Amino acid sequence: MxxxxxxxxxxxxxxxxxxxxxxxxxxxxxxxxxxxxxxxxxxxxxxxxxxxxxxxxxxxxxxxxxxxxxxxxxxxxxxxxxxxxxxxxxxxxxxxxxxxxxxxxxxxxxxxxxITDRKKTEKKQVEIIKQINELSATIVPLSNEIAVLPLVGAIDEDRARMLLEVLPNKVQQQNVKYLIIDFSSIYKIDHMVTDYLFKIHNIMSLLGVRSIITGIRPELALIAINIDNRLTSTSTMATVKDALYSLGMNFKY
CATH class of the missing domain: 3.30.450.20 (PAS domain)
Structure with missing residues (x-):
């Protein structure tokens, strides 16, 4: 038809x-x-x-x-x-x-x-991600002056920026003098991560806090150095335990 x-x-x-x-x-x-x-x-x-x-x-x-x-x-x-x-x-x-x-x-x-409902959902998701990121930036005190920041998963630009923003206040509030930043659970390092890592290290130094990076696996270490050779001047150790030993914390078994 x-x-x-x-x-x-x-x-x-x-x-x-x-x-x-x-x-x-x-x-x-x-x-x-x-x-x-x-x-x-x-x-x-x-x-x-x-x-x-x-x-x-x-x-x-x-x-x-x-x-x-x-x-x-x-x-x-x-x-x-x-x-x-x-x-x-x-x-x-x-x-x-x-x-x-x-x-x-x-x-x-x-x-x-x-798109009101969609915007509300997106806003909630942003808030949830923000809360998760803030939790992932929790500094764990190990003594009066020593604390560890365990990083987990992937670090994107938002999370790296958030770390840069919240860490200075947190270390000052907790009177931290030595901050161990542990990367043992980070599975990806790129130029953005190394750049923020260097910035965090410099800010800690300006605040009188010595930062020690631990847990970077050999393959990630090679990638990080190839991306940014400034990291060679950053204090690094294999494990959190090694860092604690270097700071005079001895463990008895």
């Missing part, structure tokens, strides 16, 4: 869309669907004729206007923005717009997707 595509009712397609849709041209809204009415908490009559820029914060309007103009030529990339509803409340959304032909008029169709 032949189907005449030109007979498809585009307005009906719009209304059945679950996502809010806005049709606008020359910075004037000419149509919205029912989902958009619900989302923006306003009747269609009060929205049609308004500028699509009205929903954006002042700081974003210039960039959004440029984006709309470029969308007449080709679909714009999906972006995230915080926009206003008609009642003044704000909401985080994904926006996607593309050109659409309505009779002789070229307009822009903008899809609006509420």
């Amino acid at each position: 032949d189907v005449n595509i030109s007979k498809i009712d585009y307005r009906q397609i719009m209304e059945f869309s679950l996502d809010p849709l806005i049709i606008h041209t020359d910075l004037k809204i000419i149509d919205i669907n029912h989902a958009a009415e619900k989302f923006f908490r306003a009747k269609k009559e009060s929205i049609i004729g308004a500028s699509p820029l009205d929903i954006f914060q002042e700081t974003a309007k210039i960039a959004i206007e440029k984006r709309i103009q470029s969308a007449y030529l080709q679909p714009a990339k999906v972006i995230e923005e915080t926009i206003y509803r008609m009642d003044g409340t704000t909401v985080d959304v994904e926006l996607y717009c593309h050109p659409v032909q309505i009779g002789d008029t070229t307009a822009i169709q903008t899809y609006v997707k509420d």
Whole structure:
């Protein structure tokens, strides 16, 4: 059976869309669907004729206007923005717009997707990761002046930066004079890790804290030296026990 595509009712397609849709041209809204009415908490009559820029914060309007103009030529990339509803409340959304032909008029169709729940989930995940990282930066006191920082797993840039930020306060709060940084459970070393390692060592020195690195396996040691030969000047020992012996802590069996 032949189907005449030109007979498809585009307005009906719009209304059945679950996502809010806005049709606008020359910075004037000419149509919205029912989902958009619900989302923006306003009747269609009060929205049609308004500028699509009205929903954006002042700081974003210039960039959004440029984006709309470029969308007449080709679909714009999906972006995230915080926009206003008609009642003044704000909401985080994904926006996607593309050109659409309505009779002789070229307009822009903008899809609006509420990502509030996703943003909340992402924020929770960031908080969880932050808490895990803070726990992984726990300094374990072994005596009045000696403590060990056991590092576990992989160190990415965020975790390395966090170590650099929190360690100075922690060693001062605990009156640490000797800090053993144990890498025996770290399975990957790259340029970023060695760079932060060197920075941590220098900051400890400025604070009057002697840092000793332990637990770097031979294969990782070779990688680390090839990446940054500054580490040759850093105090290192095979194990935490060796470091403790060097600091005068003897063990009886």
